[in-house]
Each structure stands twice: as structure tokens, then as C-alpha cells.
Amino acid sequence: MRSALTIGEFAAMTHLSVRTLRRYHEAGLLEPASVDPATGYRYYTAEQIPTAQVIHRLRELDVPLAEVRSILATDDPHRRAEVIAGHVRRLEAELDRTRAAVASLRRLLNPEPPDIAVELRSLPRRTVAAVTGHVTIEKSLAWYDDAMAELDAEFPTAERTGPPGGQYANELFTLGAGSMTVYRPVREPRRSGRIEVVELAAADLAVAVHAGPHDDLDVTYGRLGNWVVTHALTVDGPVHETYLVGPRDTAQADEWRTEIGWPVFRVAPTVDGESDREIRTAR
Missing domain, CATH: 1.10.1660.10 (Multidrug-efflux Transporter Regulator; Chain: A; Domain 2)
Structure with a gap:
């Protein structure tokens, strides 16, 4: 044969x-x-x-x-498995980026709803427990997960007084690397490991709520940015995000709600003098 x-x-x-x-x-x-x-x-x-x-x-x-x-x-099966697993993780990350890009593109091509509700809000100074670092945009999600896990471990539910949030320097988006601060409002902030006690500065923001998965969060950013340049004066300062409902609360992505706050010049009081908070809609 x-x-x-x-x-x-x-x-x-x-x-x-x-x-x-x-x-x-x-x-x-x-x-x-x-x-x-x-x-x-x-x-x-x-x-x-x-x-x-x-x-x-x-x-x-x-x-x-x-x-x-x-x-x-290599004759080492464990080493072979490690090399293959490493590549699979890279493929999964690329797949996640592809899915996010597709979701964003679909929403841009078929905007629903076409309008965005924007609230002008003044935030007072607040003292929070926070983790801050200089991060590249590629590693920002992993860094956020690690920082939030550290905050959650140090401050259980009974000590928390509000939803977590983050402040992100403009350089993170414009240069691909910049300062990130994630925080939790708690009854008695304290230092521990990377966690510091941080006083957040007062800020005037144009706030919009992004509903659903974070894949097309950039679309809401774009619509809010369009509203700001049309109706307000922007000021230097970090973008604010507040995670009203997120992956740490539920696996149902449709239930996620993320507030995005864009720094703006303080809005004058309304005619009746009640408040400087307004609800507007961008079209």
C-alpha cells in the first residue's frame, strides 16, 4: 500500500x-x-x-x-492552551468592538427616538470615595471594572448613598489616554488601597440619559454634544457619567440607564425665579 x-x-x-x-x-x-x-x-x-x-x-x-x-x-499542552486562549480573548475583544460599531451604526442610520431630552442641572460639591488613574482608551473598560470592584468590596450596599459615577478627562477621547475617576457616594468615605477621599467640584451640566446597552453610547454623546453647541456655552471640564442602572445591577442590558453630563456655562434662573433647571429637546 x-x-x-x-x-x-x-x-x-x-x-x-x-x-x-x-x-x-x-x-x-x-x-x-x-x-x-x-x-x-x-x-x-x-x-x-x-x-x-x-x-x-x-x-x-x-x-x-x-x-x-x-x-x-511546544510539547507542553498547557502552554499550547495558553497561547490559543490568549488569541481567543483577543478575538472576543475584537468581536465586542465590531458588535458595538454595528449597534452604533444602526442607531445612526435609523435614529429612534429622533429627539433627545436634555436637562440643565447644577451639582453641588460632593465628597465621595473614588479611584483615579491615567488610562488609555483601549484599557478603560478593564480599568473601570477593576476600580468599581475595589469600591464595591470596600463599601457594601448599606454604606452607599447613591449610584456610582465617573469623570473622564477630554484627553481620554481626544488623545486616546487621560485621567479617569470612578466613584461611589457613601456615608463615610475613607481611604483604602487605591481608594481616596475626593471632593468633586460643583458643576453645571447639560444632562441626557442613555437608555440600553453601552454599544451605542457614542450616539447619545454626539446628540448631547450637538445640543450643547446649539443651546449653551461649553466650558472646560471632565465629562460626567452616572450609572443609574448598569451591568453591576442587572444583566438585562435594555434596563441600563446612564446619565451623561456635559459641562456648560451656568444657566440663568427662569423668569419665575424658581430654578435654573430646564428640560429641552434636541431635534
Whole structure:
């Protein structure tokens, strides 16, 4: 019985093209069992089929050639699993970014509702327990999760006096890295680990509520920003977010509610003198 397989036969059995097999040979990923010195024909064996299939699957997952080579070269199954798991995590992160972009694009193309309610609000000084750091935009979600977990562990539900919030420097969005502060209002703020006692400055904000998942949070940012440049005067200062209902409260994303506060110049009192709070709608 003939044991050697021609490159065409091997290609049919592994669903790898002849061209791909040649490229893998040149890259040192999958060398033929033998090469005819006279003709240069490549020959493979049936025992190489599983290896070829592993390479095929890894490449379908866009694992770089260098990582494929590393996986094949190690005899340690745990090390192989670690390398593959690391790439899967990167793919999952890319998938999350793709889903968020699709959700945002759908809302931009089919805005529902077309209007946004904006409230002009004055916030007093507040003393909170907070974690602050200089973070890149790519690592901001992971940093936020870690900081909030630290705050939650230190201040159980009975000590909390309001929903958590965050303040984000403009540089985080304009330069891709900047200061982030996440905080919880609590009865008696105290230092612990990275947690500090922070006094938040008074601020006048144009506030809108984003309903639902955070995938298209940028759309609400854009609509609120459009309202601000049309109806108010912006001032320097961090963007405020308040997480009225979020992932830490419920897994039902449709129930999430996030307040976005854009710093503006203080609004004059209304004619009746009651308040400087107004509800307006941007179209």
C-alpha cells in the first residue's frame, strides 16, 4: 500500500490549497515528509493530516504564523492552551468592538427616538470615595471594572448613598489616554488601597440619559454634544457619567440607564425665579 501522498492528494484531504501548503512549507510550519530531489515534488503522509488541520483551524481564527509556529513547536499542552486562549480573548475583544460599531451604526442610520431630552442641572460639591488613574482608551473598560470592584468590596450596599459615577478627562477621547475617576457616594468615605477621599467640584451640566446597552453610547454623546453647541456655552471640564442602572445591577442590558453630563456655562434662573433647571429637546 502506498504511504506517500502527493501534494494534490494531501490538499484534497486537508482542504488546504496546494498554494497554501507550499507557503506553509516555505514558512517552516508544515514540511513535507519528503521531497523528490529530481523533480522537487512534495510528498506527505497520512500522519500529517491532523497537524495540517490544526494549522488550518488556527489560521481561520487569524492566529499569526509566528504563534502557530510556537503552538506546533511546544510539547507542553498547557502552554499550547495558553497561547490559543490568549488569541481567543483577543478575538472576543475584537468581536465586542465590531458588535458595538454595528449597534452604533444602526442607531445612526435609523435614529429612534429622533429627539433627545436634555436637562440643565447644577451639582453641588460632593465628597465621595473614588479611584483615579491615567488610562488609555483601549484599557478603560478593564480599568473601570477593576476600580468599581475595589469600591464595591470596600463599601457594601448599606454604606452607599447613591449610584456610582465617573469623570473622564477630554484627553481620554481626544488623545486616546487621560485621567479617569470612578466613584461611589457613601456615608463615610475613607481611604483604602487605591481608594481616596475626593471632593468633586460643583458643576453645571447639560444632562441626557442613555437608555440600553453601552454599544451605542457614542450616539447619545454626539446628540448631547450637538445640543450643547446649539443651546449653551461649553466650558472646560471632565465629562460626567452616572450609572443609574448598569451591568453591576442587572444583566438585562435594555434596563441600563446612564446619565451623561456635559459641562456648560451656568444657566440663568427662569423668569419665575424658581430654578435654573430646564428640560429641552434636541431635534
